[in-house]
Amino acid sequence: MRVMLTVWPQRCHLFPAVPYAHALQTAGHEVVIACPPGAEDDITAAGLTAVVCGVPETTAQGWARPDLAPNVPEIDRLAAELGVSPADRDSWDVFYQFLLSAAKYHLPPEPSADNVALVEFALAWRPDLVLWDPWFPGGAVAARAAGAAHARVIMGPDYSGWATELFAARGPAAAGNPLADAVRPLAERYGVEVDEELLLGQWTVDPLPPEMRVSTTLTSLPVRWIPYNGGGVKPSWLYGPPERPRIALSLGLSTRTYHQGEWRTPKILEAVADLDVELVATLDANQLVGLPPIPDNVRVVDYVPLSQLLPTCSASINHGSSGTFWASVAANVPQIIADTDESQRLEFTEEGGSVIPERHILSPIAASYIVGRGAGFRLDHQKQSAEEVRALIVSTLEDPAYKAGADALHEEWLDRPSPSDIVPDLEKLTAQHRGIA
Template identity: 45%
Template sequence: MRVLFTLFPGAAHLYPVVPLARALLAAGHEVRVASHPELTGAVTTAGLAAVEIGDRVDVPALVGACASDDRLDRITGALDIADGDPGNRRNVIRYYMLAGFSLYHPAPPAAGAAGDPARGSATDDLVAFARAWKPDLVLWDPLSFAAPIAARAAGAAHARLLWGIDYFGWMRSAENRRRAAALPGGDPVASAMRPELERRGLEFDEELLLGQWSVDLMPTGMRITDEVRYQPVRRIPYTGGGAVPEWLHGPAERPRVVLTLGVSTRKMFAEEAGFPISELLEMVAGRDIELVATLDRDQLASVRSIPENVRTIDYVPLDQLLPTSSAIVHHGSVGTFGIAAAYRVPQLIVPVEGGDGVVVARYLEDRGAGLSMGTGGFTAPELWKNLERLLGEASFQTAADALHADSLASPSPLDAVPALEALTAHHRAGRR
């Protein structure tokens, strides 16, 4: 069969799906990966065929612009959220999950104003490609809102491919749909999607937001709704290619600790953001560990000295680094969490303010496989105290081993291929 992946343009959205795409290729299926031009290089580096749609996307500007989109306020304003929003759901959905909504469902222009011709071009490109290539199955990033439209245009089966927590599945739970429908003007999600759908002769339904089913790369214990049909698939580590450094050819000579917040969140390591870089590096001097810190030139400019047992490097793929590591300090992204769990590495999470790192950290601590520093300011001694616990208490390694064992209950990407074939056949037959 022909399988089309459609992705939001970010490496963090590509990397989790590469093993499944390769498994489909290995099973004899044709695969294409559609996204905006800036992702093309990463797609082809992974050995996959890229299809470019739309224009390049300035993601920070897109996130900033979404702050003034009052349609999104109406969507999140109806959500059934407990006092205090302990899971930070409203902000995550409003400013992260819906950030790219206007790329594919632009707000109507003000009266007398011309519309932006760039808006909708990605949807047009994706629909045109889908009609020409005729995929049997479209697997789509939850932020790729054009994908279900293209799947309908091509008569393909389609499913969301979840690289993170299923906030949209929870957002469309029965209670939240009831609350949305009771708003003046009706369901704000349907209202916001309706102009683009009507232009293409479609009516809103839940499949256009949730897919016909959902391929879930997350641990079952991190699901926040039971109203979605999930097909679990084990998350296999992939963080890009590259030559393996010589110092990673064998085991570490002493406990290796990784310090990373990911390429997209490095700004959190700035001194003004409250992360005490220099103090931490000085504190580990002379300790019986090797600290591998992924720091760029700007971050190193604020560092007074680099101890002998600290290795600074701009970037190295985590799937090269973690197999020989004893602990990792990171920002709480689901991707970094998943890779560390796959390699049985205890984790110390410093969540990024506003993201879903708080939820990831809570799950990690509940399972006993790591610790969290919270989102406020902290000192280097406080961080080192937690790191000493992580390295010295055997219970954390035991729990990290259990996290990995849990993941083995989900089928590998190759083992999941027959289920995807059967689901595709079922849903395509239902549309005939």
């Protein structure tokens, strides 16, 4: 069968999709990854076929576009109307401020050239199955327009599914849902109805365990997250075992892409300076801005694939994002997840800008899961001293209970079906749903 994957064109969204493409391609299916410009080099480097939809000039719309600015009164009004509880307020703010804004970036009020190109490619190529990134819902419109079966591939907690459940509780799921409103101009151009299936897919491929899910009623096809970090030449210092305990510090692709400086790192560097360990910090020039002098036992590398680094480590310090989190689970190492007690709500400045909280949108869920399963610690750089952070690191390395907790998570990860294992399920579901509006 023909399979099209569509993703937000950034590595943090592309890389999780690559193992599904590989599994389907290895099973003999014809596979393409279609998205706006920005990911084609990484797609082809993975041995996959890229379809570039649009040209860079037509997609560089900018985050300053009026329809992308979060409407604070509207955020609060809808939260009150939907009965969002204080415990769920962070999930609501992540949905509205981050996921919705990201989805709308490629779904402007007038359908963009990149999304039109995506749908036109689907109409010409006629895929049997479209697997789409929830942060890039134009893929669902392309699937419906072309008569393909379609499913979401979850890459983190299902905030769009959770929000759609909230709206569905008071009537038709699309009614009043700002995500539905964002999709509607493109959908109407191609005569596609905006309904719950368009927003949620005909099914969902979900690598998260129940404890990490935010949606409560949606069924899913479970799968094992397979870490993919791209290729790279293995450095000689990774050939043999380390001379002393090695710790990986990885703070993700988004931080280095969108921010300058790294607010969690100074305290971590101070904490390890006097320990008999080697900290490998994957920090680029942007993240090194403003940092204190690097201790002698810290090796700074711009980039090394986590699949090469983590198997040599005794612990992983990270920001809780899915890529680093699951790579650490796969490598069977305890984790220290950086998180804070901040609200996920953006702070807006008088100049019209916004201040993003010093926590990742996934870190509360990842930290809670790791701590609850006895596989590591939560690190709050805003409240904990360097001495307290040092104690967390020492405990993680020396107390065998945390390695045992990591072992248990690793075994549960292995018990989940791999992307190759679910190919027969995808084939059957495609046969059931293809051509069904």
